[in-house]
Amino acid sequence: MHLYRTHTCGALRVADAGEKARLSGWIHRKRDHGQLLFIDLRDHYGLTQCVIEADSPLFQQLERLRNESVVTVTGKVVRRSAETVNLDLPTGEVELRLEELDVQSEADQLPLQVNSDEDTGEDTRLRYRFLDLRREKMQRKIHLRNAVIASIRKRMWDSGFQEFQTPILTASSPEGARDFLVPSRLHPGKFYALPQAPQQFKQLLMMSGFDRYFQIAPCFRDEDSRANRLAEHYQLDVEMSFVDQDDVFSTMEPVLAGVFEEFSAWTGEAHTVSATPFPRIPFREAMLTYGSDKPDLRNPLKIVDVTEVFQRDDVEFNAFKNVIKKGGVVRAIRAPQVADRPRSFFDKLNDWARGQGAPGLGYILFQGSEGKGPIAKFVPPAAQEALKGAAALEDGDAVFFVCDLEGSAAKMAGLARDRICDDMGIREEGTFKFCWIVDFPMYELDEATGKIEFSHNPFSMPQGGLKTLNTTDPLEILAYQYDCVCNGNELCSGAIRNHNPEIMEKAFHIVGYGTEVLEERFGGMLNAMRFGAPPHGGCAFGIDRIVMLLADETNLREINAFVMNGQFEDLMMGAPADIDPARLKELYVKVALPPKAAE
Numbered sequence: 001m002h003l004y005r006t007h008t009c010g011a012l013r014v015a016d017a018g019e020k021a022r023l024s025g026w027i028h029r030k031r032d033h034g035q036l037l038f039i040d041l042r043d044h045y046g047l048t049q050c051v052i053e054a055d056s057p058l059f060q061q062l063e064r065l066r067n068e069s070v071v072t073v074t075g076k077v078v079r080r081s082a083e084t085v086n087l088d089l090p091t092g093e094v095e096l097r098l099e100e101l102d103v104q105s106e107a108d109q110l111p112l113q114v115n116s117d118e119d120t121g122e123d124t125r126l127r128y129r130f131l132d133l134r135r136e137k138m139q140r141k142i143h144l145r146n147a148v149i150a151s152i153r154k155r156m157w158d159s160g161f162q163e164f165q166t167p168i169l170t171a172s173s174p175e176g177a178r179d180f181l182v183p184s185r186l187h188p189g190k191f192y193a194l195p196q197a198p199q200q201f202k203q204l205l206m207m208s209g210f211d212r213y214f215q216i217a218p219c220f221r222d223e224d225s226r227a228n229r230l231a232e233h234y235q236l237d238v239e240m241s242f243v244d245q246d247d248v249f250s251t252m253e254p255v256l257a258g259v260f261e262e263f264s265a266w267t268g269e270a271h272t273v274s275a276t277p278f279p280r281i282p283f284r285e286a287m288l289t290y291g292s293d294k295p296d297l298r299n300p301l302k303i304v305d306v307t308e309v310f311q312r313d314d315v316e317f318n319a320f321k322n323v324i325k326k327g328g329v330v331r332a333i334r335a336p337q338v339a340d341r342p343r344s345f346f347d348k349l350n351d352w353a354r355g356q357g358a359p360g361l362g363y364i365l366f367q368g369s370e371g372k373g374p375i376a377k378f379v380p381p382a383a384q385e386a387l388k389g390a391a392a393l394e395d396g397d398a399v400f401f402v403c404d405l406e407g408s409a410a411k412m413a414g415l416a417r418d419r420i421c422d423d424m425g426i427r428e429e430g431t432f433k434f435c436w437i438v439d440f441p442m443y444e445l446d447e448a449t450g451k452i453e454f455s456h457n458p459f460s461m462p463q464g465g466l467k468t469l470n471t472t473d474p475l476e477i478l479a480y481q482y483d484c485v486c487n488g489n490e491l492c493s494g495a496i497r498n499h500n501p502e503i504m505e506k507a508f509h510i511v512g513y514g515t516e517v518l519e520e521r522f523g524g525m526l527n528a529m530r531f532g533a534p535p536h537g538g539c540a541f542g543i544d545r546i547v548m549l550l551a552d553e554t555n556l557r558e559i560n561a562f563v564m565n566g567q568f569e570d571l572m573m574g575a576p577a578d579i580d581p582a583r584l585k586e587l588y589v590k591v592a593l594p595p596k597a598a599e
Contacts, residue, residue: 004072010046014093016077021096023048024072024104026134027065029115037062040115041073041096044139048091050075052098061101068107068114068131074100122557127571129562141559144266145547149216151262152236152543155255161212161238166201168194168218171521178222180231188588194220197540199459200525202239203497206536207528213239216543225566228489228545230556238494239538245480245496248537249436253278256484256491256541260432260550267552274434278484282439291331291414293440296488297433299421303413306332306390306401309383317378319359320403331402331413332391335420339367339396345423346373349400352419358402358412365398375401418488432549434486439463442479443510452511456481459525460495461537462507469506484541486549494539501529 004024012021025043032038037059039050050073052059065071075098086092111127112120114134125132132138153163172179172193179193195201197219205213217237223229240248253276264271279297286293289302307330310320320330338345346363353361364371364379364387371384379387391399400420402413421427442462444455452474460479462468468477484492498504504526508518518526547559557563564570584591 001074008045009041009043009048010090012048012077012091012094012096014079017079017094019077020074021077022072022074023050023096025070026114027067027069027071029067032063041071046090049086049095050098051095056098058098058101061103065103066107066109068110068134069103070105072102072104073098122565123571126563126565129572133561141547141551141553142561144263144551145559148259148263148547148550149543151259152255153216155258156214156236159212159251159255161214162210164205164213164215166195166198166215166217170195173521180220180222183587183589185587196221197235198237200522202237202538203459203525203536204528206239206241207533211241213538217540225568228548228554228556230544230560231564231568233556234543236541236543237538238540239536241534241536243496243535243537245438245482245537248494248496248539249277252539256434259546263550264432266550269430272431274432279435280438281435283437283441284439286437287410291410291412291417292488293437293483294485294488294490295435296418296427297435298428298431298487299418300426300428301333301335301417301421303331303333303417304391306330306387309379309387309390310403312383312386314380315378315383317375320401323403326405328403328405329409331409332387333400333413333417333420334391334393335398335400335424336394337396338398338424339365346398349420349423353416356412356415361400361402361416363398363400366393366395368395373398432486434484437483437485439478440481441475442477442507443474445475454511457493457495458508459497459504461498462503466500466503466506469503469510474510480537482539484539489545489549491545492539492541494537496535496537499529499533499535501526504529
């Protein structure tokens with residue numbers, strides 16, 4: 001008989017009755033029935049009920065052991081009586097009558113209960129993550145993550161992709177998020193950077209003659225923490241040669257849709273998944289219609305522009321007209337058939353808008369011959385009819401308004417669209433709705449500095465190539481850049497790449513980077529382009545966000561095994577930590593703390 005187990009704790013069945021078995025695992029729960037002590041023994045595979053009688057010499061030893069102690073038990077498998085069968089357990093028709101006990105490890109008093117889903121607070125869960133991960137719901141989510149990655153790998157291999165591993169220690173990038181830096185001992189005063197993404201390496205692989213690359217790539221970004229953003233994350237990184245945007249979409253949509261279909265029922269009832277090809281929405285249309293470049297298409301509400309209605313001479317609403325004169329716009333959100341809603345429905349939305357920093361959320365309710373509400377009296381019947389046409393309004397509908405400069409109006413209207421949807425309870429459930437956001441601007445204006453900056457990926461191909469860069473206002477140039485969005489979450493970002501060194505130099509010159517900076521920062525890429533680079537493109541899907549959606553979670557910490565808290569502290573391992581001065585001296589690094597930290 002094996003030293004530790006003949007079966008796992010999820011394996012015994014009626015067919016094993018009468019046989020001798022040995023199990024090893026954690027004491028999940030104990031129940032003392034006087035003359036009998038029942039122990040639920042747990043391992044990764046399941047749970048088996050074990051029983052021992054009070055006159056057994058092992059009884060007192062088992063009785064004193066705390067939950068989560070690790071034991072090896074041996075005994076006879078017996079059928080449970082009909083009234084004690086537990087059909088909720090795969091092993092629920094049998095139990096193990098204990099004859100031998102070997103205590104492998106005794107547990108101390110527990111800081112959190114493994115056999116309960118009771119919330120003990122994030123700090124406790126992260127400090128004792130090894131205990132938190134023993135809980136069934138966490139085991140299931142980590143198993144889901146493993147299965148999703150395995151499924152993705154197989155689908156990519158079956159699509160003709162090769163898997164690569166690219167360097168972790170690399171050069172700092174001047175674009176994108178802030179890098180994590182690593183000092184070099186052998187090169188005093190110089191630093192490596194942990195990759196924000198394997199961007200340059202995957203493009204160099206295409207220039208090296210490989211045709212289809214993928215990697216489950218670790219990426220590191222020194223950004224502020226959010227529920228859907230971690231300091232380190234994994235992405236399905238993809239690159240393909242001799243492709244256009246349509247080729248990337250048609251290749252990756254079956255992979256993504258297939259994974260979501262495969263695991264669509266993980267939380268219970270199966271979800272529907274968008275049919276391929278996914279809808280494609282230009283960036284400017286997304287910002288107008290949904291107020292976001294990450295639209296949740298489960299929300300049926302849409303935003304329309306009604307600026308012209310409020311510019312009419314017969315409309316006397318100066319609160320809007322004064323903003324329009326300064327270049328502002330008016331956005332409207334139709335709320336269908338809300339005439340029977342109580343006044344509190346509208347008042348709560350108005351209070352919510354004030355909480356967002358807006359003056360309120362004005363509205364008109366169309367019921368009967370004339371509109372009602374705080375703005376209706378400023379909009380005469382003829383203008384109300386124009387409004388009905390612009391927003392496709394029907395009797396019983398309300399229309400809510402946002403007025404501000406275009407960027408701020410889009411953001412607020414997008415938030416209002418989602419809030420109205422949720423207050424109405426009309427967000428579609430049981431579905432994963434995908435879309436591509438396309439035609440992103442190549443550049444944007446940094447409001448703080450007034451300078452032109454890349455808006456997305458600096459290595460993207462501008463639509464129209466070099467001619468467009470030379471002849472068009474940079475803020476009007478579109479790029480072959482795209483995002484894949486699911487249920488309001490950005491899952492993927494990608495682009496058709498710039499493979500022409502002349503175009504690359506011009507694209508960077510527009511944002512103020514001279515050729516010498518390009519040579520210093522991206523010399524390897526430029527050099528490769530000069531020796532024949534194929535047209536190529538790709539994307540990167542966030543593994544963590546895919547698993548988060550499939551697990552129906554809203555926080556990435558819930559689907560990763562080991563994570564930091566919101567302040568980027570590893571409470572379990574004690575990171576970040578002070579480093580011995582001797583080690584710092586080896587690296588030629590001197591710590592200069594800010595005044596408050598030095599106190």
